Amino acid sequence: MREEQNQLSANNDINMVDLNQHPADSNPELSEGTDNVNKNDNSKGSRAPPPHPPPKQLDPSERYRKGITLGQGTYGTVYKAFDIVTNKTVAVKKIHLGNAKEGVNVTALREIKLLKELSHPNIIQLIDAYPHKQNLHIVFEFMESDLETVIKDRNIVLSPADIKSYMQMTLKGLAVCHKKWILHRDMKPNNLLIASDGQLKLGDFGLARLFGSPNRRFTHQVFALWYRAPELLFGSKNYGPVVDIWAAGCIFAELLLRRPFLQGTGDLDQIGKVFAAFGTPRQSQWPEVGTLPDFVEFQFVPAPPLRSLFPMASEDALDLLSKMFTLDPKNRISAQQALEHRYFSSVPAPTRPDLLPKPSRVDSANPSRPPQLASPGGPVVLSPSKARRVMLFPNNLAGILSKQVSQSASGGTPIEFDMPTHKLREVYPPRSRITESGKKHLKRKTMDMSAALDECAREQESESNLDPDPQHSAKKEKHT
Amino acid sequence: MAANFWTSSHCKELLDAEKVGIVHPLDKEHGLTQEDVKIIKIHMSNYIRTLSQSVKVRQRVVATAITYFRRVYTRKGFTEYDPQLVAPTCLYLASKAEESTVQAKLVIFYMKRYTKHRYEIKDMLEMEMKLLEALDYYLVIYHPYHPLIQLLQDANLAELKVTAWSLVNDTYRTDLILTYAPYMIALACIYFACIVMEKDAHTWFEELRVDMNEIKNISMEIVDYYDNYRSIPEEKINSALNKLPQRF
Secondary structure, X not given: OHHHHXXXXXXXXXXXXOOOOOOOOOOHHHHHHHHHHHXXXXXXXXXXXXXXXXXXXXXXXXXXXXXXXXXXXXXXXXXXXXXXXXXXXXEEEXXXXXXXXXXXXXXXXXXXXXXXXXXXXXXXXXEEEEEEOOEEEEEEEOOXXXXXXXXXXXXXXXXXXXXXXXXXXXXXXXXXXXXXXXXXXXXXXXXXXXXXXXXXXXXXXXXXXXXXXXXXXXXOOOOOHHHOOHHHHOOOOOOOOHHHHHHHHHHHHHHHHOOOOOOOOOHHHHHHHHHXXXXXXXXXXXXHHHHOOOOOOEOOOOOXXXXXXXXXXXXXXXXXXXXXXOOOHHHOOOHHHHHOOHHHHOOOOOOOHHHOOOOOOOOOOOOOOOOOOOOOOOXXXXXXXXXXXXXXXXXXXXXXXXXXXXXXXXXXXXXXXXXXXXXXXXXXXXXXXXXXXXXXXXHHHHHOHHHHHHHHHHHHHHHOOOOOOHHHXXXXXXXX | OOXXXXXXXXXXXXXXXXHHOOOOHHHHHOOOOHHHHHHHHHHHHHHHHHHXXXXXXXXXXXXXXXXXXXXXXXXXXXXXXOHHHHHHHHHHHHHHHOOOOOOHHHHHHHHHHHOOOOOOHHHHHHHHHHHHHHOOOOOOOOOOHHHHHHHHHHHXXXXXXXXXXXXXXXXXXXXXHHHOOHHHHHHHHHHHHHHHHOOOOHHHHHHHOOOHHHHHHHHHHHHHHHHHHOOOOHHHHXXXXXXXXXXX
């Protein structure tokens, strides 16, 4: 895999040697994006060489009029703000430095560094960055909502065309990242933001990083647990862009099911859930799995037909899903290949972004993030397919349904009702268990755990793969 | 790093050679000449390299730090931002940007060991913010190392690796990284190494269809460094540095 990539980049570089043969980019969308940046740059670019930078018309702290607080992150506060130059609403992330001993937060720096390189309709736009009162402020375009809100909004029915549209935008954004050798590493519905014009944009590049330099080892502690690819769960340290594809597959599944697809409670449980859904890989299916650092042997479970997990999905959707969920990362589909999959060219055509359903605004004063209806552990959100099935008995079940919605919305305890739970059991086969030898191996592993952890910490320090990231663990907790 | 240079900010930020060497008006007022500026840049690049050996970072980080340093001073004067603080701060910022973070206190510790300057962590973190602004938050830098290896492989000239590699190292004592695409610098270093090691790679270069004039210009710049600045007498460095406002 790695070698392949290097080979690829080698070819690229050699092609690049010939300037004439290499236009900036053949992708019209991309070059359009680059143009944007150039436009932005012209004002600034002229500033660079001349001796005295012309005084900025407006101090950034004046230019962006602060509004309400949108949220508190681990490393800063996000405000809604109004850009008085462009008359646009923006989001300003204020990075607290305060008494920080290590200056600008690495996560924030990573986000700035990578977003400065990316410009695409399906990636959040970094508008500006400026220091003010010893705090670093990052200005992003303002995003109305996110995909998690859409998925959880029970008033929204997602048609197959809508789902196709969301997936296409997600994969377009990913393809651009991967083309620029950037791994996102934190794909989940919550980080797929939705603009007022319906465009879906990849957000939160706080865990993202460049890849492609050989022999670099990365941390496998990335992604929220439910979106983690099997190679990461087994501790792989030299993984590639297809980890993002696995997560995109999970998002695809979540759009179809209207609930997170593989909800593990820990690393091992997560692997169990993965194998229960896709079968324990045979040697021929994933030859290298045994060589991964945290490999644990699981009892063989055959894969249930994918159709049984996604009863309402089209043939094309299932085929693409199965390619995104290929266990062996070497055989998993790439973002570009996925975009070329017949799923996206077959009927129905993806819905135009501006026609996609919008989440209901629960609080008009705070339209950015409607309160989340269901907690992760809470009641199962009904999929459209189930809703349709429910419609067969409109008299009794629909009533229960609406009751349940109102109950959970007010935070009440979820009530079990017959059909979905038993359906669920049908859908979910018993998950595969760890074998005896696997258990022994695991025991040895846990005994070495503290030593390994120390070593890992040292390793990270010396190789500095990624700083121990408080934000990440916070994210993990949110989902585990 | 293998990534798409053509769509990168590094590519867009490339400058004309004439614009890089100019002396900032504020520096001119202090009597700094083009020669002084060149000497300070070489001296500070060497200083960043020395510091990096103590704090132990990868070569990439050093290269990025020197690039930041040189880029900052195409926009700012030496009299505005004290190079003695900017140099270690560039190293610190580069270590973060290249995912090999070193602790601020470590950089400051070695800085105090090598110089008489009494800057503290607070000063460096303040400067970090100023540098980010001066760099316009563009932090991704491409280096000739990666294309060098690939080009050598393609040309079947693996035996030139050591020579060409150290030539690339020395290009960071010039402003070449700000003015030329990294692969061109790599090619020039291979070209140079071919001459030094008496290898014939004419046909390979011809097949590449690159602008040989550009390669010649880069090579000339490297030759100029070897001829005139390889070892700069102490008093020359001091006389240049003494023109800067004394902060301590």
